[in-house]
Amino acid sequence: MSQAIKIDEIPLDEINPARPELYTDENVLELFKRLRENDPVHYSEDPTFGPMWSITRYEDCVAVDTDHKRFSSSDQFGGIQIDDSIVRPPVEGVEISAFITKDQPHHAPVRKSVQPIASPPALDSFKETITQRTSDILDSLPEGEEFNWVDTVSIELTTQMLATLFDFPFEDRHLLTYWSDITTSTEGSDHFPGHEKRVEGLMECLEYFTKLREKRANGAPNFDLVSMLARDPNTKDMDPMNFLGNLLLLIVGGNDTTRNSMSASINALNQFPDEFAKLREDPALIDNMVAEVIRWQTPLSHMRRTALEDLEMHGKTIKKGDKVVMWYYSGNHDESVFENPREVKFDRPNGKSHLSFGFGIHRCMGLRVAELQLRILWQQILEKFEKIEIVKDPVRVSSHFVNGYSEMIVKVTRR
Numbered sequence: 001m002s003q004a005i006k007i008d009e010i011p012l013d014e015i016n017p018a019r020p021e022l023y024t025d026e027n028v029l030e031l032f033k034r035l036r037e038n039d040p041v042h043y044s045e046d047p048t049f050g051p052m053w054s055i056t057r058y059e060d061c062v063a064v065d066t067d068h069k070r071f072s073s074s075d076q077f078g079g080i081q082i083d084d085s086i087v088r089p090p091v092e093g094v095e096i097s098a099f100i101t102k103d104q105p106h107h108a109p110v111r112k113s114v115q116p117i118a119s120p121p122a123l124d125s126f127k128e129t130i131t132q133r134t135s136d137i138l139d140s141l142p143e144g145e146e147f148n149w150v151d152t153v154s155i156e157l158t159t160q161m162l163a164t165l166f167d168f169p170f171e172d173r174h175l176l177t178y179w180s181d182i183t184t185s186t187e188g189s190d191h192f193p194g195h196e197k198r199v200e201g202l203m204e205c206l207e208y209f210t211k212l213r214e215k216r217a218n219g220a221p222n223f224d225l226v227s228m229l230a231r232d233p234n235t236k237d238m239d240p241m242n243f244l245g246n247l248l249l250l251i252v253g254g255n256d257t258t259r260n261s262m263s264a265s266i267n268a269l270n271q272f273p274d275e276f277a278k279l280r281e282d283p284a285l286i287d288n289m290v291a292e293v294i295r296w297q298t299p300l301s302h303m304r305r306t307a308l309e310d311l312e313m314h315g316k317t318i319k320k321g322d323k324v325v326m327w328y329y330s331g332n333h334d335e336s337v338f339e340n341p342r343e344v345k346f347d348r349p350n351g352k353s354h355l356s357f358g359f360g361i362h363r364c365m366g367l368r369v370a371e372l373q374l375r376i377l378w379q380q381i382l383e384k385f386e387k388i389e390i391v392k393d394p395v396r397v398s399s400h401f402v403n404g405y406s407e408m409i410v411k412v413t414r415r
C-alpha cells in the first residue's frame with residue numbers, strides 16, 4: 001500500500017512511479033503533484049522495467065502525444081507501456097504486435113479497417129442491445145444484500161459489449177475477460193500468471209479466433225470486428241502474431257478501461273453524494289458526468305513512447321531511444337488546468353478536456369462506444385435506484401497501467 005510507503009518522505013530523485021504497489025490508493029496523486037511542481041520531466045530507474053522519463057504536467061503530456069514524429073509508439077522499441085515484456089515476452093518466438101504499437105505508415109490502414117465499429121450508425125445500432133442488457137443486469141441485482149459491483153455489473157456489462165463487437169459466441173464470453181486480464185497484468189501486479197502461462201493463454205485465444213476468422217472470411221457478410229479484420233484487403237492476410245496483437249488490443253481496449261470507469265462512477269457517487277443529487281435534478285448532466293468520471297479515474301494511468309531523437313524538455317536532455325512515459329493520471333489532476341482536481345464535479349466546465357483517451361493519431365478508437373455504455377448505465381441507474389452504497393473500502397488493482405478496482409462491495413436500494 002502506498003500509505004505504508006510514505007510518499008512525502010521519498011526524496012525527489014528517488015521517486016519511481018513505475019512501482020505497481022503505489023497504485024493501490026489515491027495517495028499516488030500526491031507523488032505526481034510533487035513531480036509536477038518540482039521535476040516535471042523526471043528520470044527514474046526501476047529494477048524490473050529499467051530507466052524512464054516521467055512527464056507529469058497536462059500540457060507536456062499533450063505535447064508528447066501529438067508529436068508522433070519524435071515520439072514513437074512502435075513495438076520495435078518496446079511499445080506503449082512501461083513494461084516492454086507486454087510486446088516482447090521473454091518466451092522464444094513470441095512478439096506480439098498491434099496497430100497501437102505501430103508508427104505511420106503501418107498504423108493508419110489497420111485502424112481504418114476496424115474503425116467502422118465506432119461509427120455513428122454502428123453506435124445507433126448498438127443502443128437497443130446495450131439498453132436491454134444493462135436493464136436486465138440492474139434488474140437482477142439483489143436489493144439490500146451485499147455484492148461485488150465489479151464482477152456483477154462492470155465486468156459483466158463490458159464483457160457482453162465486447163462479445164457484441166466481435167459477434168463472439170455468447171456462452172464463451174468469460175474467455176474474453178480472461179484473455180484481457182492476462183494481457184494487462186504486468187510483473188509485480190495482481191493476477192500476473194507468469195510469462196509462460198500468459199503466452200499459453202494467448203495462444204488459446206489465437207486458436208479460437210483463427211477458427212472464427214476462417215468462418216467469417218468465407219461466410220455471409222456480418223458487421224463485427226472479426227469480419228472486418230478477415231475481409232479488409234489491408235488485414236485479411238495478417239500473420240498470426242499480428243492478428244493476435246490486434247485482437248488483444250480490441251479486447252483490452254474495450255474491456256478493462258470501460259469496466260473501471262463504471263466502477264469509478266459508483267465510487268464517485270459515494271465520495272461526492274451532492275453530485276448525485278445534482279444529477280437527479282438535471283439528468284442532462286449525464287454527458288458531463290461521464291467525462292468527469294473518466295478524467296478523475298483515468299482508467300489507463302499512462303501511455304509510453306520512445307524518443308526518436310535527442311531533445312530538450314524543461315532543461316532535461318532526453319536521448320534518442322529513451323523511454324518517455326506520459327502520466328495521464330497526473331495530467332488529469334494538474335491544478336493549472338482543472339480546479340480542485342481531486343474533487344468530482346459533474347458540472348466542471350472543462351471536464352471533457354481530459355487526457356484519458358489520449359491525443360494525436362492513436363487517440364482512443366472506441367471512446368464513443370465507452371461513453372455510450374456509461375451514459376446508458378447512468379440513465380438506467382437514475383431510473384431504477386434511490387441509492388447505491390459502497391459498504392467497504394473498494395480494493396484497487398496494484399498496477400501502474402490499468403487504474404482500476406478488483407472489488408467494490410455495495411448495497412442497492414430501488415426507487
Ligand code: HEM
Binds near residue numbers: 065300369
Ligand atoms: C473509458 C474507456 C476507455 C479509455 C479510458 C481508453 C483509453 C485509451 C487510450 C489512452 C488509448 C491510447 C491513446 C494514445 O496513445 O494517444 C486508447 C487507444 C485505443 N482504444 Fe481505447 N479506451 C477506452 C475504451 C475503448 C473501447 C470501448 C474500445 C473498443 C471498442 C477501445 C479501443 C481502442 C483502440 C483500438 C485503441 C488504439 C487506437 C490507435 O492506436 O489508433 N477503447 N484507448
